[in-house]
Amino acid sequence: MTDSRSGPARKRSKLGLLPTIDTPADLKKLSVEQLPALAQDIRDAICDQVSKTGGHLAPNLGTVELTIALHYVFDFGQDRLLFDVGHQCYPHKLLTGRFKLLSKLRQRDGMAGFPEPRESPYDLFSVGHAGTSISTAVGMARGDQINGEAHRKTVALIGDASIVNGVAMEGLNNAGTLKRQFLVVLNDNGMSIAKPQGALAGYFDKIRVNPHYDDLKRRALDVIKRLPGGSTLEEAYHRLGEVTKAALAHDHLYEHFGLMCIGPIDGHDLPGLVSMLKEVRDIDHPVLLHCKTVKGKGFDFTAGDPTKFHSPKPFVVEGCRVELKQSGRSFTSAFADALIDVMQRDEKAFAVTAAMPDGTGIDKVMGRFPTRTLDTGICESHAMDMCAGMAKTGLRPFFAVYSTFVQRALDQVFQEVALQGLPVRLCLDRAGYVGGDGAVHHGFMDIALFTALPGVVMLAASDEPNLRAGLEFMRTYDAGCSVIRYPRDNVAKKPLQSSPPAFVLGKANLVKPAKKSLGGDLAILAYGAMVYPATEAAKELEQQGYDIALYDARFAKPVDIELIEQLAKAGTPVLTIEDHSLAGGLGSQVLEACNDRRISTDLIYRLGMPAKWVYQDTRDNQLAEVGLDAPSISRRVRDILDRHAKGPLKIHVDVSQATAAREKTVTH
Numbered sequence: 001m002t003d004s005r006s007g008p009a010r011k012r013s014k015l016g017l018l019p020t021i022d023t024p025a026d027l028k029k030l031s032v033e034q035l036p037a038l039a040q041d042i043r044d045a046i047c048d049q050v051s052k053t054g055g056h057l058a059p060n061l062g063t064v065e066l067t068i069a070l071h072y073v074f075d076f077g078q079d080r081l082l083f084d085v086g087h088q089c090y091p092h093k094l095l096t097g098r099f100k101l102l103s104k105l106r107q108r109d110g111m112a113g114f115p116e117p118r119e120s121p122y123d124l125f126s127v128g129h130a131g132t133s134i135s136t137a138v139g140m141a142r143g144d145q146i147n148g149e150a151h152r153k154t155v156a157l158i159g160d161a162s163i164v165n166g167v168a169m170e171g172l173n174n175a176g177t178l179k180r181q182f183l184v185v186l187n188d189n190g191m192s193i194a195k196p197q198g199a200l201a202g203y204f205d206k207i208r209v210n211p212h213y214d215d216l217k218r219r220a221l222d223v224i225k226r227l228p229g230g231s232t233l234e235e236a237y238h239r240l241g242e243v244t245k246a247a248l249a250h251d252h253l254y255e256h257f258g259l260m261c262i263g264p265i266d267g268h269d270l271p272g273l274v275s276m277l278k279e280v281r282d283i284d285h286p287v288l289l290h291c292k293t294v295k296g297k298g299f300d301f302t303a304g305d306p307t308k309f310h311s312p313k314p315f316v317v318e319g320c321r322v323e324l325k326q327s328g329r330s331f332t333s334a335f336a337d338a339l340i341d342v343m344q345r346d347e348k349a350f351a352v353t354a355a356m357p358d359g360t361g362i363d364k365v366m367g368r369f370p371t372r373t374l375d376t377g378i379c380e381s382h383a384m385d386m387c388a389g390m391a392k393t394g395l396r397p398f399f400a401v402y403s404t405f406v407q408r409a410l411d412q413v414f415q416e417v418a419l420q421g422l423p424v425r426l427c428l429d430r431a432g433y434v435g436g437d438g439a440v441h442h443g444f445m446d447i448a449l450f451t452a453l454p455g456v457v458m459l460a461a462s463d464e465p466n467l468r469a470g471l472e473f474m475r476t477y478d479a480g481c482s483v484i485r486y487p488r489d490n491v492a493k494k495p496l497q498s499s500p501p502a503f504v505l506g507k508a509n510l511v512k513p514a515k516k517s518l519g520g521d522l523a524i525l526a527y528g529a530m531v532y533p534a535t536e537a538a539k540e541l542e543q544q545g546y547d548i549a550l551y552d553a554r555f556a557k558p559v560d561i562e563l564i565e566q567l568a569k570a571g572t573p574v575l576t577i578e579d580h581s582l583a584g585g586l587g588s589q590v591l592e593a594c595n596d597r598r599i600s601t602d603l604i605y606r607l608g609m610p611a612k613w614v615y616q617d618t619r620d621n622q623l624a625e626v627g628l629d630a631p632s633i634s635r636r637v638r639d640i641l642d643r644h645a646k647g648p649l650k651i652h653v654d655v656s657q658a659t660a661a662r663e664k665t666v667t668h
Helices: 024-026 033-052 064-073 090-094 099-104 134-146 166-175 199-207 214-226 230-239 242-247 253-257 270-280 298-302 331-345 362-368 380-392 403-418 435-440 446-450 464-476 528-543 561-569 586-597 619-626 632-668
Strands: 080-083 154-159 180-189 259-265 286-292 315-318 321-325 349-353 373-375 396-402 425-429 458-459 481-483 509-512 522-526 546-550 555-557 575-582 604-609
Touching: 024 064, 024 286, 024 349, 033 090, 033 099, 033 242, 033 270, 033 315, 033 522, 064 090, 064 154, 064 180, 064 270, 064 298, 080 134, 134 154, 134 166, 134 180, 166 180, 166 253, 166 315, 253 259, 253 396, 259 270, 270 286, 331 349, 331 362, 331 396, 331 425, 331 464, 349 362, 380 396, 380 403, 396 403, 403 425, 403 446, 403 555, 403 575, 425 464, 446 481, 446 555, 446 575, 446 586, 458 464, 464 481, 522 528, 522 632, 528 546, 528 575, 528 632, 555 586, 561 586, 575 586, 575 632, 586 604
Parallel strands: 080 154, 154 180, 180 286, 259 286, 349 373, 349 396, 396 425, 425 481, 458 481, 522 546, 522 575, 575 604
Antiparallel strands: 315 321, 458 555, 509 546
């Protein structure tokens, strides 16, 4: 495979240095002059592997030199390295003994795409959400100090888009009160997944190029004196090298948090990074090192379009042309087109995303309705409250967000949306198992989170026609908050119903009727995407002589309790199926609704995500692992029907034996 680096294309290196690095100790044996060659090895290895399996590409390419320099200067066998988001951890993993795992990137027995403590003690947290590194690093720094281990250095590596997250700001505010070494490395590449948004993004744009300083030492010393603990810092200042003194930022925003701010410096200059890190490593005060990097550095196609190559599918590079492999039409693409249709018909509809325009499909909507779409940046809480404000004025906001990220705005859904009865519309992408991203991104508890809130309505889309029908229901539903969920998967090429009936609040949709009665031998109530493996299972069962009815539940709140009651009266077993945790999911809602109606739950059975962490793999493999694929559903139905068939006979025998025993006792 050829590449398209800056300059003439040339064949990939043979990874001469990288295979020799089993631990950071091996890295330290190299001279500084050898480090750029290692950096190229790492870039080649990552790009080659991601082209085969998909994964996070551009963010990892941009942090290669930073990661090498950090491991070269610090000893993270005992020091602490905390990642933010974590999708830029591939170079770190390759330097800490996991090169052999790279060939199975994002597969169960290969290298996870995010930091994973199960893989290595060098990974301290399994993390895939933004804004967390500084706070967890502050916690470890305080813990080490209390435990008498303040010799452990603490480093948080965070991006410019993540550092404006509310949690990161809270962490910075507290970090400034530390009275010990603490280093925040700001990886400023001018990008999130897409272009960063907001006023602070503009601030970073202004300071990325170092200003020309007059009387550098005097101005730097003035900075020191104005910071908390100034006298101690003044002493530290005199111990600094000339490079660090020259790079001190006298007017950096985060100086006001009590941090000594240094930079911006070139985040790809390995000798310069090593020298700078050696100088700031032992400063006994919180320091922020501002590094300017290029997301996707090393290849023309990644640096030229870092959003497209943030987390691409497998691809092929042919000269200057790059082709992403296509695998079908995704729910995300279907959602984008459906929302465009909604917005064409409703001028009050407004689309919102939180730093995920590409991942949620909102980028396509932006192209059609630039004045009615907004990317707020990585701030789900703010985005939710903003949507509440919009709804209060009569707009119809649709907030497109990953299921795993909407958790970060739960308080806002409670206080500003549900409590006020406002019709904010939440569109949850990546619901259920997400495949290669693994446990940090599974959408496994959105139903449980929101069904407790009065007035919230929970929908799910089984395919593209139902996604369109669901969004249309939400468009006109003004009685409160509505939520629709759909998976990280492709929509069915041939929908079960090309024109399904309109969504009616709390009503399931019959997809496959039974032949003999309302529910046949057993009725399946499948939620969202689970309708399709349930359909395959029903076909297999039919060939085996079973009579199965299949319903698309459509709603987890309110559930179709009238249907459940009819099936219960007919003595029909019901199996609920969902790609959500069993705790608090559709099945739980059915059981609770039955209890409220005093309907027996003896014939209600549930299938869903078990209470265990399921790690990186394909989505299909993850579903099969927990019994949510078609063969597993078939087995479960047969088990239920076998138990149901044997149950009455067993009871009859037991009763007869008990009666005979009583009669014998009376006779004697």
